[in-house]
Amino acid sequence: MDQQIKHYVDEPPINPYVETFFSSYASISPTELRQHLIHVRENAWKNFDYHCLGRWTFLDFSIRQSPIYNEIVDKCKNDGATVIDFGCCLGQDIRQLAYDGVPLEQIRGYELDPFFIQQGYELFRDENPMKEKKVFHSADIFDDKLLETIEPADYVHVGSFIHLFDFETQKDVCRRLARLSKNAIIGRQSGSEVAEEHSRHRRSNENSKRMRHSPESFRDMWNEVTNGQWQVEYANLKTIDDGDRVRVMLSFVVRNTKL
Secondary structure: OOHHHHOOOOOOOOOHHHHHHHHHHOOOOHHHHHHHHHHHHHHHHHHOOOHHHHOOHHHHOHHHHOOOHHHHHHHHHHHOOOEEEEOOOOOHHHHHHHHOOOOHHHEEEEEOOHHHHHHHHHHHOOHHHHHHOOOEEEOOOOOHHHHHHOOOEEEEEEEOOHHHOOHHHHHHHHHHHHHHEEEEEEEEEEEOOOOEEEEEEOOOOOEEEEEEEOHHHHHHHHHHHHOOOEEEEEEEEEEEEOOOOEEEEEEEEEEEOOO
């Protein structure tokens, strides 16, 4: 089976939460929601064959599934804590934070390609307030000069990001993420019962490696690259049955032990 077809689902998974969210946040009625989602997804898919686009996983709003999500929202609303979403793609998790009452001034999103930022504006119909508060920025995690200009946040979210790289590159990415966070780094990514590095095939015919971690290997990596300053507080595998395939996701919380 063609890899692009394998990771492409026609119909958006519109459930009561998705319906309520878009109705409340973006004023998109249930009757127009399906066509709206399909339109934006198709525009994105033409340019990037990412699994999160093809299989609609950007509608999971995965940040709210973090075991410390309530802590983050509480700290933001009551203590002025800040959040960075790095590799934010369409920015769905930033909208989740805003939906739950976190002020936009305390949230920043960084994405390599500004195309996704623009598609996020269209998806959530909030370009004006997002631009007014300067929430989104184009950024490369490997740009040292840029990282020096980013003020660290209390929390950093990285959903479906770290797993994009091979093992050695992941180590570098983790060090860089640690520079951007004061308290904790949270997220989720593809995982495995047994840690493994495997080939990744793209529509561009580029072949690259990406590392899928087990909870144990993920803990070991963070201990190694930060000399124990950042330790994995939570790492849990979850098997998700999509009907036509089963995927394993690793959810994690990495905490700064020097606080």
